[in-house]
Amino acid sequence: MIELRSDTFTLPTKEMLEVIPTAVLGDDVYGEDPTVKELETLAARMLGKDAAILMPSGTMANLASLMAHCPRGSKVLVGDETDIYIYEAGGAVVCGGIMYEPIPTQSDGRLRIADLEKAFPDDASDPQFALPSLICLENPHNRKGGRVLPLDYLAEVKAFSESKHLPLHMDAARIFNAALALDVPVSEIAQHADSLQFCLSKGLSAPIGSMVLGSERFIEKVYRIRKMLGGGMRQAGVIAAPALFSLTNMVNRLADDHANARRLAEGLNKVEGIECNVDEVETNMVFFRIVDPRFTWQTFVRSAFHEGVHVAELGHGRIRAVTHSGITERDIDCALDIIGRVMRSGPMDLCQDS
Numbered sequence: 001m002i003e004l005r006s007d008t009f010t011l012p013t014k015e016m017l018e019v020i021p022t023a024v025l026g027d028d029v030y031g032e033d034p035t036v037k038e039l040e041t042l043a044a045r046m047l048g049k050d051a052a053i054l055m056p057s058g059t060m061a062n063l064a065s066l067m068a069h070c071p072r073g074s075k076v077l078v079g080d081e082t083d084i085y086i087y088e089a090g091g092a093v094v095c096g097g098i099m100y101e102p103i104p105t106q107s108d109g110r111l112r113i114a115d116l117e118k119a120f121p122d123d124a125s126d127p128q129f130a131l132p133s134l135i136c137l138e139n140p141h142n143r144k145g146g147r148v149l150p151l152d153y154l155a156e157v158k159a160f161s162e163s164k165h166l167p168l169h170m171d172a173a174r175i176f177n178a179a180l181a182l183d184v185p186v187s188e189i190a191q192h193a194d195s196l197q198f199c200l201s202k203g204l205s206a207p208i209g210s211m212v213l214g215s216e217r218f219i220e221k222v223y224r225i226r227k228m229l230g231g232g233m234r235q236a237g238v239i240a241a242p243a244l245f246s247l248t249n250m251v252n253r254l255a256d257d258h259a260n261a262r263r264l265a266e267g268l269n270k271v272e273g274i275e276c277n278v279d280e281v282e283t284n285m286v287f288f289r290i291v292d293p294r295f296t297w298q299t300f301v302r303s304a305f306h307e308g309v310h311v312a313e314l315g316h317g318r319i320r321a322v323t324h325s326g327i328t329e330r331d332i333d334c335a336l337d338i339i340g341r342v343m344r345s346g347p348m349d350l351c352q353d354s
């Protein structure tokens with residue numbers, strides 16, 4: 001099976017697993033796991049932030065960040081196509097008493113300043129209104145095709161958030177992919193956010209974990225909230241050790257994923273009945289549509305799966321394919337052969353909707 005549903009399917013490499021048995025461990029709830037400390041120090045240094053904290057997931061990383069920034073009854077300005085708004089089970093509402101103000105998302109993942117401006121009440125002293133307490137950006141933007149927000153745009157939103165005296169949080173799950181696409185160090189992206197989270201468990205191929213980064217004071221708050229949410233982990237060095245391996249050894253190879261995504265998009269673009277815009281492929285994601293009327297996206301996905309290519313729909317009937325360390329250039333060519341064959345023969349009978 002050629003697994004293209006997500007880069008979360010990446011398995012830890014043999015070398016990555018080999019660093020676990022020798023990792024020096026302690027109790028991280030006491031702040032005494034040296035391997036976790038080493039990971040947090042390295043991540044903070046790479047992203048140019050004062051402090052970092054290891055979290056069990058990206059979802060908890062975003063939730064704890066929102067709770068650290070936002071008082072109860074305030075609202076967070078967040079894109080209407082973001083992971084935070086769509087895929088995180090409404091956590092900030094439930095756990096933080098924080099209201100989401102969904103902002104329309106442009107096709108390249110941007111939120112327009114004018115749309116952000118509309119979320120601010122004319123009269124902030126009027127007690128009827130919930131007040132904004134945080135602006136969130138997602139970068140790269142998952143549901144908008146893995147698009148990367150330009151640095152000048154980030155600077156513009158940062159200046160806007162400062163003019164409103166609000167912090168800016170970046171859900172930068174795949175920040176290393178963004179940095180690669182822009183050919184800049186990750187710190188150039190991170191400098192525009194007061195806090196960020198990135199995932200170790202996606203393209204970086206670590207089995208578990210995300211990092212939250214920000215000021216010392218902010219990370220102290222997240223440390224307490226992480227414990228409250230049940231995310232305090234004891235000998236978390238067993239997670240931190242492979243994550244350290246990822247940060248030191250798995251970043252440069254992301255270029256292969258980007259090249260493979262481009263190769264896939266160029267191939268799909270030539271297949272009759274498929275619409276794929278190669279110019280929109282900036283990172284390790286390829287979005288495409290089935291325009292052949294014999295297919296629905298469902299019958300396409302099932303037919304492709306039956307033939308050995310696993311993809312998934314990701315909003316508005318678009319299909320997403322994600323490249324990662326488990327996918328070679330040969331897999332891409334093989335996937336293109338299979339998809340070409342599926343499109344020529346039409347939906348498989350066994351896959352028809354009943």
Ligand SMILES: *Cc1c(COP(=O)(O)O)cnc(C)c1O
Pocket residue numbers: 056057058059060062083084138142171172173174199201210
């Ligand atoms: C995957 C992802 C998350 C959530 O991470 P989990 O570890 O799956 O909880 C958050 N934001 C974005 C943009 C993601 O892609």
